[in-house]
């Protein structure tokens with residue numbers, strides 16, 4: 285089997301924080317809540333953090349939760365803390381993990397993908413301070429059963445699940461490693477059920493598994509838990525097959541990622557990870573896995589999936605285990621994908637397809653889970669044919685993304701569903717501006733038998749095609765002055781919703797503008813004198829002044 289070589293160095297330094305340093309940074313930024321009272325990992329932990337996503341708390345106010353005193357439903361106590369939300373409870377936490385401001389995340393991804401940096405192999409690593417193997421993995425309270433892995437969806441899930449994983453496998457033909465975030469459910473002290481998506485565009489690890497199956501061999505795997513955040517973010521990122529995600533992680537931090545040879549499998553793992561579970565995945569037998577609450581927001585029912593036999597668990601002496609809260613969106617799982625995928629879509633449309641009018645891409649998050657519904661923000665002057673190239677491009681970049689793609693203009697906030705319906709209602713004509721395309725593969729969602737195994741795509745051009753009258757709200761200066769007045773009067777706090785002031789949509793004249801200015805200045809009588817001079821007869825009410833005057 286091939287081993288990838290990189291520059292070798294002993295105990296080299298590094299240019300990026302590990303998970304525990306990241307937690308300190310979150311704490312300093314007021315983004316970490318530490319819970320020291322006993323919390324049951326099987327019934328209380330995820331439901332508590334779930335309230336942060338279902339309790340009306342704005343994204344900007346979400347925090348990471350560190351649990352230091354963990355128990356379970358059998359009354360056992362654990363000395364390893366668990367942290368939820370530390371990778372991506374919101375975009376700010378993600379930015380801190382990446383080491384950049386929120387508005388630089390997209391550009392950082394673009395640079396990292398264009399300029400990967402190969403990892404550096406080190407001889408000794410914090411992730412191997414403790415090595416558990418052989419008989420020490422065997423039996424209740426040992427191996428996996430000694431770890432405080434929480435239950436994500438109590439009442440539905442069949443087991444505690446590892447969710448914040450970076451699963452490393454190696455292509456047996458090319459020797460290149462893949463790293464993907466896949467769930468892994470505990471089945472015994474040394475056995476895990478692993479689920480790698482088999483759909484087109486699914487898991488890179490599944491492609492490797494098929495190759496090992498053809499060779500008649502089991503597949504070596506290292507499930508890395510608690511990577512340095514910049515490395516962890518590569519797990520859910522959707523890169524082309526054949527790209528080693530560890531190289532791109534180097535591109536993110538601008539320095540090589542330290543990696544070390546795993547103890548029992550021929551794989552390189554991030555040296556500063558909190559914990560690594562090494563083992564082999566059977567390529568012959570599958571075992572029932574699930575039910576488990578999926579990121580598409582429904583319970584994934586029991587399926588036959590891969591089985592991993594653990595050969596070693598290596599870890600720091602004092603590790604912290606991260607868990608990603610997923611299931612119904614918004615969630616940490618949807619934030620971690622949203623901030624990573626949106627820049628890929630924008631770069632594809634703008635840089636690869638050369639669509640000048642594309643201004644922004646927004647993957648719809650609440651309940652739909654960022655993949656099926658995509659909004660494109662287009663400049664007002666974009667030609668219709670370019671709007672459609674953008675719609676087709678967004679619908680085809682990733683097999684699982686873009687079942688419903690809607691193009692709107694820059695003045696429409698895609699996060700405001702009312703504004704989107706407003707654009708569809710007034711700026712599109714369904715018989716001219718909607719297309720349904722057949723032959724979409726099944727995406728990531730609850731399984732259905734409809735459509736002969738195929739899904740389809742709905743594209744809507746809800747951009748403005750002609751000049752329209754202004755939005756009927758007071759002009760900006762009046763609304764701003766009134767806001768100051770509102771606040772001076774001590775009325776209930778405002779949360780301005782876009783749109784909150786009137787603006788021109790193209791169809792407006794200087795004459796009307798001057799009339800409105802006169803009216804606002806108290807001179808409406810002058811407007812009345814002017815219209816009195818324009819009396820006409822023989823017209824039907826509601827005849828446009830512009831049309832009637834043109835006809836003279």
Ligand SMILES: Cc1cc2nc3c(=O)[nH]c(=O)nc-3n(C[C@H](O)[C@H](O)[C@H](O)COP(=O)(O)O)c2cc1C
Pocket residue numbers: 447448462463464465466467468479480481482486487488489519520521522523579608610617618620621
């Ligand atoms: C919390 C979380 C859990 C995930 N679980 C799975 C999973 O169980 N199986 C899977 O195929 N993808 C899962 N994904 C999505 C993959 O990580 C994502 O598609 C990624 O691009 C896979 O990397 P790959 O293309 O290298 O396989 C999960 C993502 C997150 C954030």
